[in-house]
Amino acid sequence: MKSIEGLFEKDLMDEITLLPIEELKANSIVLLENAYVKYIPILLEGSIKVRKTDESGKEIILYQIYPGESCILSIITCLNDKQCNAEAYVEKKSRLIMVPSSKVKFWMEKYSSWRQYVFNHYYDKFDELINLIDAIAFKHVDIRLINKLKEHQLKQGDKIEMTHLALAKEIGTAREVISRLLKQLEKENLVKLKRGIIYLTSEF
Numbered sequence: 001m002k003s004i005e006g007l008f009e010k011d012l013m014d015e016i017t018l019l020p021i022e023e024l025k026a027n028s029i030v031l032l033e034n035a036y037v038k039y040i041p042i043l044l045e046g047s048i049k050v051r052k053t054d055e056s057g058k059e060i061i062l063y064q065i066y067p068g069e070s071c072i073l074s075i076i077t078c079l080n081d082k083q084c085n086a087e088a089y090v091e092k093k094s095r096l097i098m099v100p101s102s103k104v105k106f107w108m109e110k111y112s113s114w115r116q117y118v119f120n121h122y123y124d125k126f127d128e129l130i131n132l133i134d135a136i137a138f139k140h141v142d143i144r145l146i147n148k149l150k151e152h153q154l155k156q157g158d159k160i161e162m163t164h165l166a167l168a169k170e171i172g173t174a175r176e177v178i179s180r181l182l183k184q185l186e187k188e189n190l191v192k193l194k195r196g197i198i199y200l201t202s203e204f
Contacts, residue, residue, distance in 0.1 A: 046094025
């Protein structure tokens with residue numbers, strides 16, 4: 001549980017260590033759209049993405065969950081006894097703690113560190129959603145692509161393991177558009193492309 005060390009007070013950590021840990025394969029569904037939340041995840045290893053899909057099957061990534069984080073959408077939905085209006089899925093093999101919804105509510109009253117954890121997540125993910133809306137509404141796709149690559153660079157380094165389709169979903173556009181723009185960046189010696197990998201050059 002290295003990724004959550006120091007986040008919570010001792011009594012809460014003692015409770016958390018008693019909860020089950022699940023290992024989920026890539027593409028496993030953590031949270032179903034239109035379902036009531038029975039458990040919320042605390043991610044220990046791996047990566048989870050939260051997405052919204054329309055009737056035609058087109059989807060957009062709302063935000064990503066990294067080790068040490070939880071899903072603020074599932075927490076807020078749980079606290080308000082509402083159905084979830086998006087879906088969370090495992091991007092790559094992950095280990096996560098499953099917190100029952102009853103504990104999510106109880107901990108809000110009992111532990112100040114849990115309340116702070118939830119409030120911090122609410123702010124961070126809300127900020128991500130505002131940036132996403134800003135990017136889709138006001139910025140050209142090429143600028144959104146460069147900003148997204150820089151965002152991944154901070155977390156993965158210059159070797160970004162991601163398909164063009166996954167990147168397109170994060171930005172909210174078509175795979176063909178992203179592939180064309182990446183090819184242009186490659187011609188400008190800003191990136192090097194391999195199957196499933198985008199290398200950022202020193203000039204990037």
